[in-house]
Amino acid sequence: MAALKERMAQFISLTSEEYDYFYQQLTIKKVKKKEKLLQEGEICTHAFYLLEGCIRYYTVVEGEEHTGQFFFEGSWYSDYDSFLSQMPSKQYIETLEKTKVAMLSKKTLEHLYTKIPKFERFGRLMAERAYLGARKKNETLTLLSAEERYLHLIQQRPKVVERVPQHYIASYLGIKPPSLSRIRKRLAQNR
Amino acid sequence: MAALKERMAQFISLTSEEYDYFYQQLTIKKVKKKEKLLQEGEICTHAFYLLEGCIRYYTVVEGEEHTGQFFFEGSWYSDYDSFLSQMPSKQYIETLEKTKVAMLSKKTLEHLYTKIPKFERFGRLMAERAYLGARKKNETLTLLSAEERYLHLIQQRPKVVERVPQHYIASYLGIKPPSLSRIRKRLAQNR
DNA sequence: TCAAAACGTTCACCCAGGTTAATAAATTAG
DNA sequence: CTAATTTATTAACCTGGGTGAACGTTTTGA
Numbered sequence: 001m002a003a004l005k006e007r008m009a010q011f012i013s014l015t016s017e018e019y020d021y022f023y024q025q026l027t028i029k030k031v032k033k034k035e036k037l038l039q040e041g042e043i044c045t046h047a048f049y050l051l052e053g054c055i056r057y058y059t060v061v062e063g064e065e066h067t068g069q070f071f072f073e074g075s076w077y078s079d080y081d082s083f084l085s086q087m088p089s090k091q092y093i094e095t096l097e098k099t100k101v102a103m104l105s106k107k108t109l110e111h112l113y114t115k116i117p118k119f120e121r122f123g124r125l126m127a128e129r130a131y132l133g134a135r136k137k138n139e140t141l142t143l144l145s146a147e148e149r150y151l152h153l154i155q156q157r158p159k160v161v162e163r164v165p166q167h168y169i170a171s172y173l174g175i176k177p178p179s180l181s182r183i184r185k186r187l188a189q190n191r
Numbered sequence: 192m193a194a195l196k197e198r199m200a201q202f203i204s205l206t207s208e209e210y211d212y213f214y215q216q217l218t219i220k221k222v223k224k225k226e227k228l229l230q231e232g233e234i235c236t237h238a239f240y241l242l243e244g245c246i247r248y249y250t251v252v253e254g255e256e257h258t259g260q261f262f263f264e265g266s267w268y269s270d271y272d273s274f275l276s277q278m279p280s281k282q283y284i285e286t287l288e289k290t291k292v293a294m295l296s297k298k299t300l301e302h303l304y305t306k307i308p309k310f311e312r313f314g315r316l317m318a319e320r321a322y323l324g325a326r327k328k329n330e331t332l333t334l335l336s337a338e339e340r341y342l343h344l345i346q347q348r349p350k351v352v353e354r355v356p357q358h359y360i361a362s363y364l365g366i367k368p369p370s371l372s373r374i375r376k377r378l379a380q381n382r
Numbered sequence: 383t384c385a386a387a388a389c390g391t392t393c394a395c396c397c398a399g400g401t402t403a404a405t406a407a408a409t410t411a412g
Numbered sequence: 413c414t415a416a417t418t419t420a421t422t423a424a425c426c427t428g429g430g431t432g433a434a435c436g437t438t439t440t441g442a
Contacts (some may be wrong), residue, residue, distance in 0.1 A: 061334050068329070081326070084319055117308060124315035128275055131318055134325035135272070138259070141332050142365050143252050146399070167419065174333050179399050181421050337429070357390065370429050372391050389438070394431100401426080409418070 011125045012118045025108040031099045038093040043086055046103040047078035053099025054163055059091045067171040070160050146175045147183045202316045203309045217293040222286050229284040234277055237294040238269035244290025245354055250282045258362040261351050337366045338374045
């Protein structure tokens with residue numbers, strides 16, 4: 001998959017042999033819309049690279065879903081918490097569209113860390129990116145009102161607004177669907 | 192500093208020579224209460240290990256401080272965003288007590304990545320920890336009410352409640368001092 | 383040691399977002 | 413193509429936290 005090769009090159013420069021070796025370790029999987037790649041209680045054994053489609057991760061607290069983030073083709077995602085600690089996950093990973101993923105197991109990744117030390121760097125860069133993403137979301141949650149967060153999302157990640165049903169967006173923004181509707185109405189009037 | 196040596200050992204196992212080499216690269220600095228280790232606009236050139244004392248990092252948006260996190264002796268902290276990108280920082284790092292820090296420059300760290308490749312792992316583990324911490328804070332912000340966040344803080348990080356002035360705690364919780372006062376009053380009554 | 387500054391509490395009023403429930407619109411599956 | 417399901421909107425009412433201002437209390441530093 002050319003796209004993945006280019007993506008990897010943004011992190012570390014691999015020889016063609018190294019990349020091929022890496023690629024052989026991956027498991028490709030096609031998943032229908034609304035299927036789960038991970039469920040609460042399971043141990044997250046893989047990191048996922050999205051070749052096509054779209055996923056979200058969410059947690060369930062007191063019967064209520066809280067969407068943490070959306071990812072589209074070209075992104076890596078894993079429940080780091082569980083992936084790193086190999087403890088049961090507290091989150092669900094669910095496809096929002098028909099999705100094609102490349103799966104990289106923890107075992108393989110650790111093997112790669114040893115066999116091709118450059119992958120330590122890859123692991124570090126992934127973690128750093130993940131950290132910056134998490135902090136950015138933190139910031140929008142603390143600094144912005146729900147309306148501002150929505151505007152921000154439209155600006156920064158239009159794909160989300162285009163491709164993701166609104167009640168998931170509400171959940172991501174930390175509000176309820178009626179509130180998002182009110183916000184949208186307000187915005188439509190002031191234009 | 193024995194404490195730092197032990198702390199490092201939790202991340203990577205270094206020979207005494209390696210540790211000594213590492214330690215020599217650090218700059219030790221004593222800082223008074225309420226001094227800044229980093230200001231908005233500056234480039235964050237160092238990671239800080241707290242030998243003694245306590246710091247917070249915060250951002251200023253529309254004239255208002257938003258405290259992101261508190262750190263005590265035994266922790267590492269850096270504005271990763273600026274440290275990694277070497278772009279001007281958006282945050283302040285400020286001591287809340289008389290503090291002693293060991294400073295590790297980005298240059299040195301990159302030198303260590305090359306000279307002692309184990310440090311790549313150190314860098315990765317630091318980023319992973321930072322990520323998990325940021326995600327945990329995310330969670331408490333989305334899932335809990337202000338009162339629950341405060342109770343959570345008392346439980347999980349009693350040091351913060353003991354050592355940090357309340358208005359900084361309010362800022363960390365994402366509320367205003369009067370609200371924290373109300374919450375405390377409510378809790379005092381229901382006991 | 384004591385005046386100034388920083389910090390914490392309380393009050394009255396306001397508002398964004400939650401809740402519940404009804405209804406409309408859009409999607410999906412058979 | 414249509415019934416069932418999912419998703420989105422609206423309305424009425426409620427509530428936790430914001431705001432500004434006044435007033436104690438504690439800490440600080442000269």
